[in-house]
């Protein structure tokens with residue numbers, strides 16, 4: 001898996017991430033979701049530079065005009081819940097993509113810090129020969145992305161897999177390098193150094209799903 005980190009170059013995306021992290025701003029749920037959506041758009045634009053293109057011709061009122069248009073069959077698959085606003089941002093740009101949805105949540109069997117990631121819901125298009133874009137704003141331990149990849153196996157073999165995320169941990173990214181094909185690519189806004197003992201990214205931003213949609217009960 002190759003990794004492309006957006007924040008290696010300064011851009012307007014820095015502001016979106018700063019607002020996601022800021023304790024005084026992130027409690028505005030609408031802004032929080034919107035900033036994730038905006039990052040989905042930025043990351044989709046970056047990713048679009050590596051799709052395959054055909055040389056097409058369109059007719060303007062004044063005559064023919066050559067234009068390169070992507071010919072990839074895209075499927076955007078988001079990981080519920082926090083993947084939803086990221087999904088919307090990616091879909092804003094790849095508006096004719098097919099869409100899949102899958103759930104992944106942290107189950108704490110003993111009500112302590114130990115958890116496993118369970119995948120329970122899946123509604124997916126065929127992935128055979130298509131370009132799969134997996135979307136989840138947080139990549140902490142990497143278990144959600146890894147377990148989702150396993151759960152999607154029966155849906156067919158994609159031609160290429162892109163992962164789109166907002167904040168990742170170094171540890172989680174290293175883990176995913178061993179789980180995803182070598183030619184897959186992670187498009188991520190920024191990478192943090194640490195995970196704490198609850199599997200949260202530090203400094204990260206907190207719980208993305210809760211900040212988008214409200215607190216969930218641990219189970």
Ligand SMILES: O=P(O)(O)OC[C@H]1O[C@H](OP(=O)(O)OP(=O)(O)O)[C@H](O)[C@@H]1O
Pocket residue numbers: 079080081082083104105106117136137138139140141142143144145172199207208209210216
């Ligand atoms: O890399 P990981 O260690 O798997 O952690 C990242 C996952 O944690 C969050 O989801 P969560 O399970 O909290 O569910 P939610 O999005 O429904 O809140 C986040 O949206 C990722 O899916």
Ligand SMILES: O=c1cc[nH]c(=O)[nH]1
Pocket residue numbers: 082138140199200201202204205206207208209
């Ligand atoms: O830091 C983290 C880890 C998992 N899920 C989140 O939302 N944030």
Ligand SMILES: [Mg+2]
Pocket residue numbers: 079080081082104105144
């Ligand atoms: Mg999740």
